[in-house]
Amino acid sequence: MEILRHLQPSQQQLDQFQEGLVLCPAGCLTEEEIFRTFSRQAQTSIMTVSRAAAQRINAIVTQQLFAGKQALSDVPCAAVAGGALIQPYAGMSIVIDENHDKASRIVNGQDATLLSSHGKTPILRFPNQKSL
Numbered sequence: 451m452e453i454l455r456h457l458q459p460s461q462q463q464l465d466q467f468q469e470g471l472v473l474c475p476a477g478c479l480t481e482e483e484i485f486r487t488f489s490r491q492a493q494t495s496i497m498t499v500s501r502a503a504a505q506r507i508n509a510i511v512t513q514q515l516f517a518g519k520q521a522l523s524d525v526p527c528a529a530v531a532g533g534a535l536i537q538p539y540a541g542m543s544i545v546i547d548e549n550h551d552k553a554s555r556i557v558n559g560q561d562a563t564l565l566s567s568h569g570k571t572p573i574l575r576f577p578n579q580k581s582l
Contacts, residue, residue: 512542527572542563543562565581
């Protein structure tokens with residue numbers, strides 16, 4: 451990362467920096483390629499160029515990580531571009547994008563992990579280890 455902050459890297463330096471981290475082959479990626487790439491690093495982010503592609507990635511990862519597990523609620527927690535609704539599962543990492551309870555001091559863009567639910571109310575754990 452220091453190279454990117456202080457000088458213009460050469461193509462060779464960029465290629466070395468991206469090796470094993472960036473997946474950009476021509477054509478459509480298979481579900482296996484997408485999940486294998488996601489699984490390589492503990493904190494993986496996959497960037498897409500369309501909302502439909504983001505929905506595809508979300509569905510693939512959710513299906514793989516939570517196969518055979520019971521959803522916490524029948525209230526979906528995500529959907530992009532009119533795609534299939536994604537149900538909430540214990541251990542799922544989420545990003546808050548809509549907060550209806552301003553008094554809770556949750557802000558849009560905040561990371562959390564779904565712990566459980568109480569009825570239709572999700573119980574979240576935040577990076578500071580506080581639960582709400």
